[in-house]
Every structure is written in C-alpha cells, then in structure tokens.
Amino acid sequence: MDSTENNHIDRLIGKLLDQSNEDPMKYGDQLVRIGGEEVQGKLIHVLKSGEMDEAFLATKVLSRMENKQITLDALFDVIHRPANQHQNGGLVSLVEEFDIIDKFVDLFRVYLFGNFKSSTLAKVHLDYAEFDITPRTLKKAKKHYNHFLNNSSKGDDFELKKAEAETILAELKDLLDEEE
Template structure:
C-alpha cells in the first residue's frame, strides 16, 4: 500500500484527529481493492467510531454490495447493539434499492435510534421488490410477531409493517 494511503488510514483512525471524516472521504475516493478490504475489516472492528468512518469511506467507492454486506453484518452484531443507530445513519450514503429486507430487519430488531432511522429509509428509498423479497420480509415479520423484543412497540410496528407488506403483495396479484 502506498505511503499516502497509509497516512490517510493513520489520520482517519487517530482518535485525536479532528478532521478524521475528511481523511475517510479522501481514502474512499482513492480506494482500490486492497483499501476496500482493509476498510471492510475496520467496519467489523472493535471501535465503532472507526467503523463509522470506514463506512463513510466505503460509501465513496464503487463496491456498494460488498460494503453493505459488511455494514449490515456489523449492525446486527450483538456487540454493536448500543451503536446501531450510528451505523444505520451512514446507510443514507449508499444505494439501498436491493436492501429492503435488511432495513426491515433493522426496523424490527434494532435499538430505538436504529429502528427510527431504518423506518425513515424504508419510507424514502425506492426498492426493487420481487416475490422472493416479500417472502423473506414476511419470514422476518412473523419471527418478530412471535418474538418481539419490546411488547410496547408491537402495535405500532404492526400498523406500519402489515400495510407495507400488503401493498407489496398487491404488486404481484
């Protein structure tokens, strides 16, 4: 890896760096396959601030699907439960048109902030929907109905999700 890239990684991951976001953006614009792989490792790492910056860098690369796979894996990692919202926040920078089911899972099973941000994305992104997508969404919805983490939000989520699923089913009838 070039010396310039190494310096960008060092500045981006330095907890005392005030301009870390700027270096993440720059790193994303210069990313090659090797840089992408290193950024993905940082997304899965122990420090959520670094993971957030790595997500920002990845949003500037052409590797949308691989990046989103790593980000959603990190969001659903139990160790990140308290910072899910911060990781969901960065999803706005990506093409989420193929990620309806992942966002629905975040909405259903995420912490309050993650769930709220996922709902905004569910309402604002235009998704590619297929019968398979609907089946997968219904599977997660049924799992949620039988295992709600928060009984209080069940009624609210029911009012949101059931009409959404019905509307999607009607697209294919």
Template sequence: MDQDLERLFEKMCDPNESDAYVFADKIGLKADEVAKNRLIELVNGEDWEIAYLSCRALSKTHWQEEALDVIFKVIFDRKNKKRQGAFVQILEEFDLSQRFVDVFKVYLFGNFKASTLAKDYLDQVEFDITPRTIRKAEKHWNHYLHNPEEPDSLAIKKAEVEPMLLEMKELFSE
C-alpha cells in the same frame, strides 16, 4: 498500498484529528483493493468511531454491495446493539434499493434509533421489490410477531407493517 493512502489512513484513525471524515472521504475516492480490504477490517474492528469512518469511506467506492454486506453484519451483531444507530445512519450514503429485507430487519429488530432510521429509509427509498422479497420480509415479520424484543411496540409496528406488506403484495396481484 501507496504512501498517500497510508497517510490518509493514519489521519482518519487519529483520535485527535477533528476532520477525520474528510480523510475518510479521500480514502474512499482513492481506494484500491488493498485499501478496501483494510477498510472492511476496520469496520469489523473494536473502535466504533473508526468503523463508522471506514463505512463512510466505503460508501465512496465502487464496492458498495460488498461494503453493505459487512455493514449489515455489524449492525446485526449483538455486541453492537448500543451503537446500531450510528451504523444505520451511515447507510444514507449507500444505494439501498436492493436491500429492502435488510432495512426491514433493522426496523423490526434494531434499537430505538436504528429502528427509527430504518423506518425513514423504508418510507423514502425506492426499493426494487419482487415476490421473493415480500416472502422474505413476511418470514422476518412472522419471526418478530412470535419474538418481539419490545412487546410494547408490537401494536405500533403491526399498524405500520401489515398495510405495507399488503400494499406490496397487491403490486403483484394485478
């Protein structure tokens, strides 16, 4: 990795740096394969603030799909349950059009903040939906119905999800 990128990583990872996000953006714009791999390592690391900044940097690269795989893995990791919201929030920097099922799972199984943000994405993003996407979403919905993490929210989610799934099915029944 060149010295300029190394210096940017040092600045981004410095806990006293007030503009760390600026350095994250610069890393994302200059990232090569080595920098991408380092960013992915940091996303999986223990320091959630550096992980968040690394997600931000990855959003500026052309490795968005690979980055999204890693970010969703971090979101669904039980140890990050309290920090899910931050990782879901950074998803706004990515193209989510191919990620309906992942966002839907966050809506169903995420903590309050993560679920609320995921619902906003479900309402605002134009997803590429296929019959297979619908079947996968229904599978997760059925799992949720039998294992709700928040039984009190079951009625609310039922009122939101069932019409959504029905509307998507109708797209392919015509």
C-alpha cells in the same frame, strides 16, 4: 502494491481512526484518492472489527469509493449483529449513501429489531426509497416478521411496530398482486 504504499495506507487509516484528530476525514479524503481494492479491504476490515466510531468513519470513507455493493453488504452484516443492536444507529444513518434498491429485507429487519434511532431511520428508507420487490422479497420479509412476533418483548412499541409491519407487508402483497 509495495510495502511502502501499504505502510502509507496503514498510517492514513491510523490517522483516520485517531480520536485526537479534529478532522479525520482529511485522511479519509486521501484514502479515497488512493482508492483500490487494498484500501477498500482494509477499511472493510475496520468496519467489521472496529468500535462503532471506527466503523462509522470507515463507512463514510467507503461510501465515497468505487464498488459500493461490497461495502453495503459488509455494512448490513455489522448492523445486523445482535451485539450491535443497541448502538448501530450511526451506521444505519449512512445507508443513504448507497444504492439500497435490493436491500428492502435488510431495512425491514432493522426496522423490526433495531433500537429507536436505527428503527426510525430504517422506517424512513422503507417509506421513501425505491426498492426492487419480488415474491421472494415478500417471503423473506414475512419470515423476519414472524421472527419478530415470536421473539420480541411485548413492550410499548411492539403493537405499533406490529401494526406498521402488517401494513407494509399488505402493501407489498398488493403491489405484487397488481403486477401479475
């Protein structure tokens, strides 16, 4: 990629992220049309290092590009950061733009540890999305559940989440036992 095209991509990303633009997605559309690893890499960098509003816009554009698995992995990395725990609901809302069949454990973590919005959105995915469940999935989910039990404040929603999580884990165990 030559420097002229690289500069053009950087300008489009700058316009996408410029809060004074009323329709930033028109620049996102242009980035999608250009596509490629260079655009994806720059947008993933914005996702990982930008403010939540910037990360949200970058993810919206990335969700319309090829090679979504790399984006989804980066998205969950950002969602799971402790510093983002109380402001990541917008990013969790974009998870539905991706194939989440292998992301049960990530969504379970968001359900257990997220703020109200992200936890609620994760629960909807846990209830209605289709997942590839393996014994390893159950083992990892139990690990996060135990972490939740030992490290969460025992506030009003703790008992409700605890009961719901136990139901989810029991249903997973039953599902796996049926397959044997």
